[in-house]
Each structure stands twice: as C-alpha cells, then as structure tokens.
Amino acid sequence: MRFLILALLFLSPAAMAAEADQTMIGDTEILRGHFTEQRHLQGFTGPLNAQGHFVVAPHLGLIWAVEKPFPTTTIITPAGLVQNVNGNAVMRLPSQKIPFMQHLYDTLGGALTGNWAALQSDFTVVRQGDAQNWQVTLTPIQSDNPAMPFSVITINGHRFVDTVVMQKPDGDSDNLVFSNEMISDVSTAAEKRAFASVQP
C-alpha cells in the first residue's frame, strides 16, 4: 500500500535512520513538499512521469496531489480516504471499510512514538549510514500480501526523505524524488477543507 509507506516515511525518517525516539515533525506541524515520480512498467520503453505536491500533518492526515499528467488528489485522514479526479470524488472509503487503514494508523502512531513493532510486523528493516545521509531498505516479510505488492523498498534521505524506490515483484518499479520540503505550523484553508472532506 503505497500511501501507507509514504505517510510512514515522512513522519519518521530520522527515527528510522537513527533508531532513536526522535520524530521529524511535531504533532501539530505540517510538512509540505514537491515530488516527481518515475514509474517503470514492463513493456514500456521509457519511464512514465508524474509530478505534484504533498502535505503531511500528523494531526490531520496526508494530501497527495498529482498535478501532471492528470490532476488527481488523494486525501487520507483517520476518518478514511478520498480520491478526487477533476473535482469528482472517484473513491471514498471510510476507514472502517479498509482494514489496512486501521493498520496504517497503528503503524504510524507507533513509528511516531518510536515503537517499531508495527512496522517490523510487515517488513524486515535494514538501516545504513548516519543521520545526515541514511538509507533504509524494507523487505516485506510476507511476500504475497496483495496490500504490499513490493519486493523491496529503498529510501534515501538526510533530514527529510530524498528518494524512495519501490521495486515490485513483477519487475515494475516506482522512483520518487522529493524536493522543496518545508515545515510550517499553519494549515491553509484549502487544506483544512480537503481534510474535512473525508467523512467517516
């Protein structure tokens, strides 16, 4: 589940690297940034490119907004998940309908408080490097879990996450590069509206 991984990564990279009880952003802070995504699919010559921005707020949720090639927005909050394409909500899932949602929050909450049990129940975690330049590889323990269709996930970062490479068992891969990451403690009206649009 891509978004679980992403949310997790944003909220606890330093913790992962250092295996310490530190967290990257405070409970009421907000992290914003840009991303570019290169998707490599079997049978296609070049990578498929996408780009957009994201917002992560531990107390509110995650907004993942693709701008190109198609504007789509995914909003995840404790209440559930909403996806918008062209202003239409094309998917709306309350969290009780998606078992992984509960799992997501357990894992997230755990990672934020330095509790690794939840993450390590899904992945074998290998850390390398130091707090300024670290790499983490996650290998799913259960190889055929449809909710975690990855063979290995490699994350590089310093203070924030720089790149994420998600390898899939069929040879496809997703490369994410993050930039312009900034922390603030005020959410905009639009973000509040977006988070509020997810109804339980």
Add this chain to the structure above:
Amino acid sequence: MKRSAALLWLVFVLVAGGSLSLRLIHGLNFQSDLMALLPQEEQNPAIKRTNDIVTQSLSRHVVFLVGDHDRNNARAAAQALAQQLNASGHYDLPLSNLDQNQLKQMGAFYYPYRAGLLSDEDRASLSHSNGGQGIATRALAQIYGGIGFANAQLLHGDPFLLMPSFLTGLPIPLSRLSLDDGLLSLQDQGVTWVLVAGQINDTAFALDSQKKTVAAFDNTTQSLRATYPTLEILHLGAVFFAHAGAQQAMGETTAISIISTLGTLLLIIGMFRAVRPLLLSLLVIGVGVGVALATSLWIFGELHVGALLFGISLIGVSVDYSLQYCSEIFTQPIGTPHQRLQRVFAGITLGAATTIIGYLTLMLAPFPGLHQIAAFSAVGLLASWLTVVLWVPFLDQKTIPPRRQPLHIFATYFLSFWENPAYHKQRLALLMLVFLLGVAGATRFHSDDDVRRMQSLAPNLVAEQAEIQKRIGTKAGSQFFIVEAPTDETALQAEEQLAEKLRPLVASGALSGFQSPASFIPSQSRQDENRKLQQTKLYQPLLTQQTTQLGLKDKPETPDNKTPYLTIDAAQKQNTLPAFLSTLLINKNENKVTHLVSLDAVTQPDIVAAAAQGITGVRYVDPAHDFSTLLAKYRNRALILLALSALLMAPLLVYRYGFRKGLWIMVPPLMAVCLAPALRSLTGSAFSFFDAMALVLVLSVGVDYAVFCAETSGPRKPVTIFAVTMAACTALLSFGLLALSQVTAVHNFGSTMSLGILFSYLFAPMARWIERGGGKKNNLHSLIPLAFIMLLAACASAPTETPTNIVPLAPNLTLTLPNPATLGRTVEATQMVTAHYGDQVFAFEAHINATQNHFLLVGLDLMGRKLMTIDWTPNDIHYETASWVPPTLHPENILGDIVLLYWPAMIVQQSLSGGKLVATAHNRTIVQDNKKIWQADYNPQTKNIWDTTIVYRNLAWGYHFEIQSVETSP
C-alpha cells in the same frame, strides 16, 4: 374401421410410391451445389452477385506444372495435356498464352501511348526535383552497358528508355517463369517444368461436373505417364480440393453408414431374438422416407442432396416409435397387437407431434435448405407414425413373449436409480456432478464459425499447392478488392489511389503483390500527369543533352498531348494484353463498371482491408471470412429456432399433462440441450453452427424419451425404459459415429448429437418425478430448474470470462478484435479513465504502449497498484486482472471500447457484428436496430485523439467512461 384406415393409408402410400416411380423413370435430379443450400444474402443482392461472379471465376482457375528431366518430353507432355484436357470439354487451357511474338505485340501495343506511361519507380523518381537525371543516366548505362533493349528506332521514339522500364514493371504474375520457345517454363535441379494454366468450364462445386472434370485430368495424366515414365505433373485448383473433400466425405459416410447399419441390425435382432421387429422398423422408416420424397418433390420440384441426407437421418427418429411398439411384447400380459399399440399409442403420438413441431420450426428459418429439410422430415415422420399406428399391428402376429435380455435387467436398475428412495443421495451426487461439469464447461464456452477450420483439406493437394507456388513464385490469395465506379476512368483512378496505399504494404510484407487493371491501363488523369512529368522533368531539361550523349543524328521529338489516351476499350480490341487482365474486368454496363484487384499472399488481412478505407467504390472481399460471418449469423438463428421449438412444444405437453408436469417434462431434454455444448466446451471445442443444428435434433429426441417415460406405468415401466434404451443405442449408432469424422462440421454435429442423446436418455426417467395434477414424488425436482437457470446464466456470462478475440459490447453486439497492427501507428499514451456505472464511480490510470504488432495496456489504480494488464499480439490476447478489480470492470470490454474509440473506422466497422458504426469527425455511434447502443464524443478542437478527452457511453449496459489521454511519445 381400423382395417379401412389401414387400407386408406395403403392407397395413399401406393399413390406416393407410384408418383415416385414415375419420377424415377424420368431420372431424379438432386441438386448438389452446396451454395444452393444457403439463403440469399439479405443486405445487398448486387454486392452478393458481384462477389459470386468473382469467387466463381477465381474458383475455376487451374494450374498444372509438367516436369521432366528431358526438356523435349516436358514440352511435348505439357502440350498434350493441354490439348487432351481441352478436347475433354471440361477445360479451357490456352497453351501459348504469351509467346515471343505476343510479347513484341504487347510492346507495339503500348508504344503509341508511351507519352502517358511510366513505371511506378520512374514516376516516383520523376516526382523528385532531380529525378530526371537519374533516368537519363540509366538509359545511357543500358545502352552502353549493352543490355540490348535498344535500337536506333526505339531510341528515337523513347530516348530515355521509359518503355522497357514500364513493360518490365507490369505486375505479370508467375514471376519465376520465363519464356522458353513459346512455353512458360523454369529449370530446377535438372528438371524442366512447363506451366499449363487456365480455367475449367463448369463450376468447381457441383458434384457432377466436378467428378467429370477431375476424371478427365486423371485419365489424361495416366496416359501421359505411360508415354513418359519419368514425367511429373503437379496440379492446383479449387476443383481438385472440392473433389477430394467430397470423396473423403463420401468414403467416411459409406464406412460410417455400414458400421451403424450393421450395429443397429445386430442390436435389434439380438434383443428381440426375431427378425420381424427389424423388418417392421425398416418398413416404418422406408414408408416415411418414400412418402417424404414423393411429397417434397411434388412441393419443391427438386430436392437438394444435403436436405435428403439430413432429412433421412431426422426421419430415422421414427425407429423409436416402432421400438416402443415392438418392446410391448415383453409386457405381461402381452395382449393382442392392437392392445399393445393401445398401450404405447399416447406416448408415440405425443412424441411424434412434438418432434414434428420441432422439425417444422426449421421452416421459420430463411434457409432454402432448411425449408426442404423441415418439410421432408415432418412429412416423413408423420408417414412413419401413421405406418406404426395403422399397419404395424396387422403385420405383427406374435403372441408368445420372447425371453428377456440382459438389457431388461439393466433397464430395471436404471429405472430404480431414478425412482428408488434408497438412491436419493446418489441421484443428488450425480446431478451435482453434472451441474458442476456443466458450469465448468459453460465458463469455457466459446463459439467459432471459421469456415477454414470447418473443412479439412486433402494434405497431398496442400503439399502440391505449396510446391507449385514455390516453383512459380506466386501465391494467389483468396481475398480481393472489388472496384465499382460509374466509368472505367473513375474505376482506374480509384485503383491508383488503392495502389498508393498497397505499395507500402507490399514493402512491409502485409501482402506480396497485387494486380489491378490500372497497373496495365493507367487512368487518363494518371496519363496526363505522366505526360507532364515526362515533359517537364525529362524532355524539356534533358533532351538536348541526351541526344548528344546517345549520338543520335536527329533530335527526337518531344511527345505532345495530341496522341490519344490508352483506354481499356482500346486494349480489349487489340487482344494482346495478358489473358488475366480480362479476368480483372468483371462487368461493364451503361452506368457501372466492376473491376477486380487480385491480391497475392495476404499475410495481414486487416491491414490490407484497411487500404480501401476512404476510397469510393472499393471494397475488400474475403469470401472465407464472409462465409464464416454468415455461419455465425445462422448459428444464432438456429439457437433462436431451438428456443422457439421448445416454446411451441410446451403447449402440447401442458394440454396433455397439466401445467406443472407438462413444463417439467421439458426439463430433462432442456438439460441435455444445455449440457451437451457445455461438456463439449470442457474439452476446448468451440460451438459452431453445426452444433446448434444438432441441438435442434437433441431437443426433439429428448422430448420423445421424456414423454415415453412419463406415459408408462406399472409393469410396463421397465419395458418402456428398455425401448428407450434401444432407441438411444440406435441413435448413438447412427449419429455418434459421425463424431469420428475428419470433417470438422460433421464431427461437431456428431459429437454434440451423441452427448445430447446420452444426456436425454440419462435424465429421461426424471420426467416421472411429477405426477399429473401436481403431486410430487421427489423433492430433488424443485432444485433442478434452479440449477438449470444457473447453468444458463453461466452460459450467458461465459463469453466475457473466456479469453477470446470476440468481445461482447451489448446483447447481440460483438466486436471481433482485429489485428492490433491495424491501428496503423505506434502510440505511447497515459490516460486517466473515470468509469461511471450508475452511481458508482471508479477511476484508474491506463498506460498504453502500441507498436506495430503489440498492444500493451497496464491499468493502475490511484494507489499505484496494478489493476490489469492487457497484452495483445496478432496471435494471442492475454488479460491479467488483480483480485481487487471491481467486478463491473471487464478488461475485454475496456479493450473493445479502446478499439471502438481509436481504431480506424473502417476496421471497427468490419469487426462489428450485430451493429453498424456511424463515424464523423467528432463522434462515433454504434446503432443496432435503429437504436443507439454506444456513443463516443471527441473534443471537436483536437487533431490527435490520443491527446484529448473523450467521453463515451454504453447505453445498452448503462455505463459511461471519461478518458483523459496524453500522448507521452509523439
């Protein structure tokens, strides 16, 4: 009373027999042309007629290669072959089609028109700015290189040697042959092969003339081989294939009918320990067939041999009635013959009535052949029934019951399996097993009517065909274009447009070559262009220089525009052009001309077909494909007839048994009708028209068995089951053996028939489960209709679950996926697809990569998970879907929709069956029975449909999609 009725029937039969004998004295003529069995094409008789003319003319072509180590022997034998075959009156083989003299004449014929004639290559080079110089240099090279085309006179008239280039560029087929002293020959490993080619005089498909034509060839070759012992003769032609096919079918039929007759004889004599039941059965069938024949000849005037054969097998069902009667001898007390008849009377009457209804339903089909079969078999069955009812008791004097047979014991066990409460669990298990097999088969259900797979071609002829084609270096295809236009000129222009599109396809290997009238006679507008090109690119800039370099004394004249144009009429008057040009000119009258463009070795029919797109009056014809489509249409009709005959039989059964029991009796035969094709699918077999026809018969036979079982009671029960067992055995002997046939059509018919009869027999005792008036005997019966409906539902939904190249778009509307290459371009695109099913919305990303022979679509959900992969190549299509794909989303529908949206309209139109595409620049609509089924709207501003938003709706299935597409690599 009984006696007078029997006498009356005797009089009638004698009258029928008399009229039949009169007919026989005058000679009975059976129609054997297979085409006559098929209905007239409803849509456009003009198109059908043209197609027929062309197909007929192509099917008459024959090619012989006569080879010998001794050149003189080969030549003498070839000439003798042509002479003797021509003398037989069945062949028209012009031997010296193209002698040296004629080649010269051909040059002389074209020469006056040379100003307007250019070979394709020369035209292409002259269209380039500096192309003239190349042609001038080529002429000099030819002259100084001493190739020897030229003499001073020719050079004076054609200083750039355009004529030799034009003549050698003519698409004369048989490319590996050369002219050797007046005969087209080739040398291969010391053997001289001489070509003899021409036409046969009669149609290739009529059994009678076919036989004579082939016999003439066989006799001639035999005598030639006696004269020249080392002679080899290769032959090729539709007539030889057709004859071999007919021979094979007849040989098989003879073997099958001998085995089945012997088997039936042994079975009946063995079981009754008497000859009389056999004689009675033969009498019953004989009277049926005789009366049917006399009546049908009286109604139709003549009868098709196919209707005769099929009709006789349908009348064969009447053996069931005589068996029912004869088996009554085993019932205690046996009673008088008339009492025995009385006991079975209701059963056989009802059985005959339902079967006659079943056969008469065939009357409703628009098949001339089916009408004959329906009338023939219904009359015959009626006559057989009358014979059983009126005559048989008088002819049967037997009063002592014979000893019972092991089959009786079997019948008793078989009955108790269905009736004894102790076997309830086993029955349930059997029904469950059968149901599961049925469901498993239903999910694999698919249909295939490709006529090319329906016939089995004689392997030795196929090998000879390959050898001839290899030697003479050509491979004629069965496909062609028909060009229809108001005048020869417009037709030629259309052919030139077509040639522009075909030439790149020849280069890419989609076909190996083509011949059109325009390749021999350019249109006047093309001749105008050629004149202009010659003048502006050659004569004006280069003539002075060319004259000097050639060393000509007088400067040749620049051709002017005053010379007349070359026309088809002029060419036909001269009679110097290759004979096959005239085979390309199909028809001409005041307001329409019809030309043919013949094609060689088409490997990618879809792409070649698309070449006609946008050219007025040009049509691609693929007779085998068209015939397959026709068969598919008839398959659907046969299924409708099947449903209709079931509906028509029901009232009769309801009248006799009441509503509940009447309908219940239909259940065992309908189960057989559903299970037989399902089990055939389980083995991977496709459902064809011939299977559908078998099901019509299965229903009739199945209802008979069920009625016999329902009618019996008390001590008669095991006897009735015994008679039904005998009936099923004889039916299996006569139809089951057809399953062994090499001919796919016959094999399909036989296999479905055998399974259907087996199931009809197996389930027939279930007909007794409901008593008249509604009391029930067995609680299982309520489950069966439910299971049956589920099975039907599985059958109905099956095609969407099977990876086939036929995509359902709506009820009765399907798309046959074309070759992916017919997209005609390569594309890489990323799409956001929003699907609306009622209130439900679902979005996913589609990534498309289309190259010439490979179409790949990967669908990802917005979480980035792979939803589906569609991997499509000319030979295979592969769908992969994730388990979390919403059940409403079918990858084959998505692919179908993509083809409808993005493929050339012409290809889409050809691939649709059951609807019509209306395409404009901004939208595409599929109309079925004047109702809009599917509609797509394109953004009117866009030029590239891969780089815009499209909204399309499927009105039949109530969904709409919005596709935002971005082309990622232009």
